[in-house]
Every structure is written in C-alpha cells, then in structure tokens.
Amino acid sequence: MLFEEINGTFLYAFDLPNHGIIIFETRVEFEPIIAKALQPIFVKLSTSCYSNIVYNSLLLEMEARKKADKRAIYEAQHDALTGLFSQQYIKELLKQDYVRAIQEKHHGCLIFLGLNRFKAINDEMGHSIGDKVLIALAQRLNALSCEHLNVARFGGDEFILLLSHLPQDMTKAQEIVDGIILKINHAINLPLTCEGNLFKIFCSIGYHFYPQQHFLKNVLLKMMTLKT
Secondary structure (H helix, E strand, O other), rough: EEEEEOOOOOEEEEEEOOOEEEHHHHHEOOOOOHHHHHHHHHHHHHHHHHHHHHHHHHHHHHHHHHHHHHHHHHHHHHHOEEEEEEEEHHHHHHHHHHHHHHHHHHEEEEEEEEEEEEEHHHHHHHHHHHHHHHHHHHHHOOEEEEEEEEEEEEEOOOEEEEEEEEEOOOOHHHHHHHHHHHHHHHHOOOOOEOOOOEOOEEEEEEEEEOOOOOOOHHHHHOOOEEEE
C-alpha cells in the first residue's frame, strides 16, 4: 500500500473500487494495521464525494431543464420579432377572460389594430427597415400594457389588445375603451425615426365587447366598429 517515500514524505495509495485510487501524503509512516484501517474510511469518503458530485450534477441538469422549459414556454407565448404576446397566447387569454366575464359579471374588450399602408414601407424601404419600425411601434403599444391590458402581435402589421375587467356599466366601459383608443392612436401617430428615415404611421382600430355581444368562434377577431 506504500506508494513512495520522497525526502521524508510518505505517499500511500488506496484503491477505491469503481472510482480509482486516492493518494494520501503524510510525514509519518503508517503501521500496516493503520493503513489497512484507513482503506474502508477512504472508500466511504470517495463514495460520499462521488455521490455529492452526482447530486450536484443532477441539480445542474434539473436547473438547465427548468431554464429550457421556461424558454420554450416564453417562445410559445411571445412573438419572435416584437416580443409581444403571440396570436395563439392572446386567444387563450381571451378564452379564459371570456369565461371569467360571464362568471364575475364584468365586461371585456378585444381591440384590433391594423397599420395603414405599412406594406409600402416594406416594399420601398425593405423588410429590415419594416421590421425595425414594427419593433418600435410594438414597444410603444407594450408601454400601454398593465394588469388588465395585454398586447399581442396578431401577424404582419396587425396587433391585438385585450382589455379585461371592464365595469358592468356599458357607458363606463365604453369611456375606458375610448380612452385606450386615444392612447393607441397617440402612440402610433407619433413620428418615428429609423436609420435616418422619418415615418408617420396611421392605423385603423376596431373593437368588440364581450360577453354580451354576439361572440362566435368564427367572428372572434372581427371588429364591429372601426375608428381611424
């Protein structure tokens, strides 16, 4: 078991089954009985260290999986270009709030926003500029979001805003929606500069109250009133 003696330093090698060997350095020469007694101690120590390494590895793997799962959920719920909620996720939020609106007797409103003549920007300036303009406008719209107002990109140059927990009184609900529409128009209409180009964007807005208005699946995203 004695491995080597170098200038008064004794090196002992202990065999650790399934793990390898451990080298123990000491300035005292062990009696054979002591070295033999140390063998099972080092075996237990190595097993404990190995178990700890395995445990830590499992923790790291679990953490990596959690991060991957969170990332997958985020990507499923958000639009890749703008970072806003995705079309599919806003539909799920709408379905959930539609049920709550019936149960809790409040109103909600689905606001649809389409940018006017945005295709011309893509055609004349290129999709790279068009994407940057979309991102900038999405950030403006997202700044309006709050606990009861969620913003999503529906696709292309179209956006959806889901306004929940509106008062049961339709007059008050309408006043709130009108105020939100004013804020939307202000956010969109502000001049926007992108790579030295100045853009003035306008939009068309439609909205649909629920649950008291006719609300079938095939008209889920059809807007009842247009404002420009």
